Every structure is written in C-alpha cells, then in structure tokens.
Amino acid sequence: xxxxxxxxxxxxxxxxxxxxxxxxxxxxxxxxxxxxxxxxxxxxxxxxxxxxxxxxxxxxxxxxxxxxxxxxxxxxxxxxxxxxxxxxxxxxxxxxxxxxxxxxxxxxxxxxxxxxxxxxxxxxxxxxxxxxxxxxxxxxxxxxxxxxxxxxxxxxxxxxxxxxxxxxxxxxxxxxxxxxxxxxxxxxxxxxxxxxxxxxxxxxxxxxxxxxxxxxxxxxxxxxxxxxxxxxxxxxxxxxxxxxxxxxxxxxxxxxxxxxxxxxxxxxxxxxxxxxxxxxxxxxxxxxxxxxxxxxxxxxxxxxxxxxxxxxxxxxxxxxxxxxxxxxxxxxxxxxxxxxxxxxxxxxxxxxxxxxxxxx
Amino acid sequence: xxxxxxxxxxxxxxxxxxxxxxxxxxxxxxxxxxxxxxxxxxxxxxxxxxxxxxxxxxxxxxxxxxxxxxxxxxxxxxxxxxxxxxxxxxxxx
Numbered sequence: 001x002x003x004x005x006x007x008x009x010x011x012x013x014x015x016x017x018x019x020x021x022x023x024x025x026x027x028x029x030x031x032x033x034x035x036x037x038x039x040x041x042x043x044x045x046x047x048x049x050x051x052x053x054x055x056x057x058x059x060x061x062x063x064x065x066x067x068x069x070x071x072x073x074x075x076x077x078x079x080x081x082x083x084x085x086x087x088x089x090x091x092x093x094x095x096x097x098x099x100x101x102x103x104x105x106x107x108x109x110x111x112x113x114x115x116x117x118x119x120x121x122x123x124x125x126x127x128x129x130x131x132x133x134x135x136x137x138x139x140x141x142x143x144x145x146x147x148x149x150x151x152x153x154x155x156x157x158x159x160x161x162x163x164x165x166x167x168x169x170x171x172x173x174x175x176x177x178x179x180x181x182x183x184x185x186x187x188x189x190x191x192x193x194x195x196x197x198x199x200x201x202x203x204x205x206x207x208x209x210x211x212x213x214x215x216x217x218x219x220x221x222x223x224x225x226x227x228x229x230x231x232x233x234x235x236x237x238x239x240x241x242x243x244x245x246x247x248x249x250x251x252x253x254x255x256x257x258x259x260x261x262x263x264x265x266x267x268x269x270x271x272x273x274x275x276x277x278x279x280x281x282x283x284x285x286x287x288x289x290x291x292x293x294x295x296x297x298x299x300x301x302x303x304x305x306x307x308x309x310x311x312x313x314x315x316x317x318x319x320x321x322x323x324x325x326x327x328x329x330x331x332x333x334x335x336x337x338x339x340x341x342x343x344x345x346x347x348x349x350x351x352x353x354x355x356x357x358x359x360x
Numbered sequence: 361x362x363x364x365x366x367x368x369x370x371x372x373x374x375x376x377x378x379x380x381x382x383x384x385x386x387x388x389x390x391x392x393x394x395x396x397x398x399x400x401x402x403x404x405x406x407x408x409x410x411x412x413x414x415x416x417x418x419x420x421x422x423x424x425x426x427x428x429x430x431x432x433x434x435x436x437x438x439x440x441x442x443x444x445x446x447x448x449x450x451x452x453x
Contacts, residue, residue, distance in 0.1 A: 001452070085437065087438055088437070089435070090435070096435065096436070098436075098440055098444065101443070102444065102447075103440055103441075103444035103447070118407040118408070120412075121408050121411075121412060123368060123376055123415075124366060125361065127366060127367055128370060210361075252410070254407070255433075256405060256433045260434060267428075269425060273411060
C-alpha cells in the first residue's frame with residue numbers, strides 16, 4: 001500500500017495553508033482534491049476580500065489562490081493528486097481513493113480533513129426543474145467554465161454568497177429580477193447589499209419561493225411572503241418571469257469522512273450542521289486526524305486560511321517537528337482568528353463555537 | 361402545496377409526500393427512511409437531501425432540529441465500480 005506521512009484532504013484555503021505550514025519544517029505532504037483545479041471555492045472568487053492585511057484583504061480570491069499555490073508549488077516534499085476523491089476513511093488511518101476508475105489505498109501517519117462544505121437546497125414545488133440551481137454551482141458555471149446559467153434570475157438568500165453571486169451575474173450580463181430573503185435581515189455584508197441595490201436589484205425581505213413554474217424548464221417562479229414562523233401567507237403570492245432560480249441558502253460542513261471513522265460530531269445550527277468536535281490543537285476525537293476550514297464550521301476563506309495554518313503547525317509539532325518561535329506564532333494566529341470573529345458578523349460563529357465547546 | 365411535486369432526494373426520486381406517507385406509517389428516523397426508501401443512498405450520499413430530511417422530520421414531529429438524529433455515514437462517499445476494487449486487490453497480491 002502507498003505510504004504517506006501527512007495527507008491533506010481538500011485543496012481549498014484551509015488545506016493549502018496547512019500544506020504550507022507542514023512543508024516549512026520539512027514534512028512530507030500529500031494533498032488530495034477531487035477537482036482538477038487546486039483552490040476549492042477560491043477558484044471562482046473574482047471579488048475582493050475584506051478582513052486583515054495578513055489574510056490578503058483587498059485582493060481578489062482568485063489572486064490569493066495564486067499566491068497560495070506559488071508558496072508551495074514544486075516543493076520537493078509535496079505531492080498533489082487532483083481529480084481524486086477520498087471515498088473512504090478507516091480507523092487505522094487508511095484512505096481509499098478513486099481517480100477515474102482507478103481505486104487505490106493510502107496508509108497515512110496523520111490526516112488533515114479540509115473537505116469544505118456542500119450547498120443546502122430548498123424544498124418547493126417543482127424544485128427538480130432544470131433552471132433550479134444552487135448559487136455556488138452558478139458561480140462555478142460562470143467564473144470557472146464561462147457558461148451563462150440563464151437570462152433572468154431569482155436569487156434566494158441574502159447571505160454573502162447570494163449578494164456576491166447576484167453582482168457577478170450582472171457582470172455576466174444576466175438580469176437579477178429580484179433577491180428574496182426569508183428572514184427580516186440581510187444576512188451578508190451591507191456593503192455587498194448596497195452595491196446590488198444601487199444597480200437596481202430589488203431586495204425583498206420575509207419572502208421565499210412557493211413553487212417553480214414550467215414544463216421542461218423553469219419559465220417562472222411564484223414567491224410569497226412569510227410570517228414569523230416562516231410559513232407562507234396565502235394571498236401574498238406574486239409570479240415573476242425568470243428562467244433561473246438560484247438558491248443561496250447556506251452551506252453544510254462535509255463531515256462524512258470524519259463520521260465514517262467515528263470522530264465525534266455535533267449538530268450546531270450556527271455552524272451549518274454537523275461539525276467535528278476538536279480540541280484546541282484542531283485534532284478530532286480520533287488521534288492524528290485533524291480538521292480545519294468549513295468542515296469544522298461554516299465561516300469564510302480568511303478564517304479557513306488561519307485555521308489551516310494552525311492545524312498544519314499543530315500536526316507537525318505533534319509529530320516532532322519544530323518551528324522558530326512556534327508558541328508566539330501560534331498565539332498570534334489564534335488571536336487573529338478571535339479578532340476576525342469579533343463584531344456583529346462573527347456573532348453566529350461565536351455562538352456556534354460556544355455550543356460546540358472545546359474537548360481536550 | 362402539492363407535496364408530490366417537491367423532490368427531497370433527487371438521486372432516489374423521493375418526494376416530500378413519500379416522507380409524509382412514511383411518517384404516517386410509523387417510520388420516524390432518518391435511518392428508517394433510508395432503509396425503506398433509499399433516501400440519501402444515491403450518488404450524493406445525502407449531501408443535498410440530508411438537511412432537508414432532517415428539517416422535515418423536525419417539523420413533522422415538532423422536534424428541535426438539534427435532536428433529530430442524522431443517518432450513519434459509512435464508506436464509500438460515492439459509487440465505486442466493483443471492477444476497480446477487484447483490479448486494486450489483484451495489484452496488491
């Protein structure tokens with residue numbers, strides 16, 4: 001069986017940063033990603049990031065990815081498997097993988113799961129019609145493959161993904177007919193919301209999709225207002241002519257590999273669903289299996305980068321590697337992460353992490 | 361609302377009405393629904409339908425979402441051809 005010292009599952013912002021931290025001290029790293037491109041969600045993020053200078057604020061996501069890849073590319077201790085899906089994870093730290101039709105196993109000494117998240121969907125009538133998409137899929141179609149998803153879109157959800165993808169749809173020449181939000185508050189940053197409002201997008205609160213209309217594809221959508229219990233109010237229906245319904249209704253951590261090996265997970269609504277219980281070193285309840293990024297709770301790319309660096313360093317340290325001034329460096333990273341989660345937009349994450357607790 | 365037209369599990373073509381019917385028959389957990397109707401057992405392995413099934417169980421039985429038990433996850437995370445596994449086993453010999 002193939003042997004590997006450190007295996008990182010997922011080459012998004014968390015996984016790439018973990019890889020860099022491990023390579024710094026001479027560890028041997030194998031990164032596995034199911035996509036043909038490294039970068040996870042960063043591959044399609046054409047917008048500029050907020051946050052701190054250290055996490056490349058005011059650079060575009062795709063350019064940050066370029067920097068992250070440059071930092072590890074060609075390293076003699078790095079091996080990368082793209083187009084490869086980890087389909088099974090076992091207690092003896094064996095991973096089973098599939099690349100096309102080639103099935104093979106890897107024996108790892110340490111594993112870092114940075115698998116990210118999947119998109120949530122909504123149950124409404126005719127939600128199986130072509131033209132009903134998740135927002136991340138629309139972003140991939142447009143920004144990675146250059147495919148226009150439709151001409152007239154209803155966006156569902158006002159989190160940052162809904163707001164940013166609305167803007168990017170308009171950049172691609174697609175009309176965003178309306179953005180509806182089930183709650184009474186904009187979920188994402190107001191600066192993103194203001195931008196699309198200025199461009200004429202009507203943002204309607206307390207409203208959701210009742211049903212999609214069409215024979216073999218979406219031809220229209222019926223929306224309706226919601227009461228406080230998020231139930232539709234009869235008589236408030238409105239039909240909009242659209243060919244695309246874009247759902248930006250949240251992400252769920254991809255903990256399936258962790259659950260396969262019996263790592264403890266807990267359902268935390270604020271963090272997107274089932275998330276792995278970690279100790280303060282980012283290790284799961286299964287020794288030598290670490291988790292970072294969205295798989296440990298839905299946040300954003302900047303926090304995934306910091307968590308990835310901490311997880312990579314901690315994994316290296318446990319295996320006997322040492323960094324210059326490692327205590328100070330870890331302390332700074334942890335403080336930066338706390339600072340990033342300060343303020344109203346971090347409230348949900350803070351509440352979620354409190355509920356999850358730290359298990360040592 | 362026509363629950364027959366609401367698809368919960370795209371892989372195994374399970375509608376919301378199917379779930380309601382099973383709830384009425386006494387199947388109340390994700391594991392039971394999975395065994396009887398294959399919900400969550402297709403290519404996506406409940407990554408799309410899982411949260412909706414959890415939500416519908418919570419709503420129907422008036423349970424907090426946190427208390428609705430998720431289904432057990434086992435290898436593999438997607439379909440793998442038996443031929444591929446056989447070839448891999450032969451390589452190891």
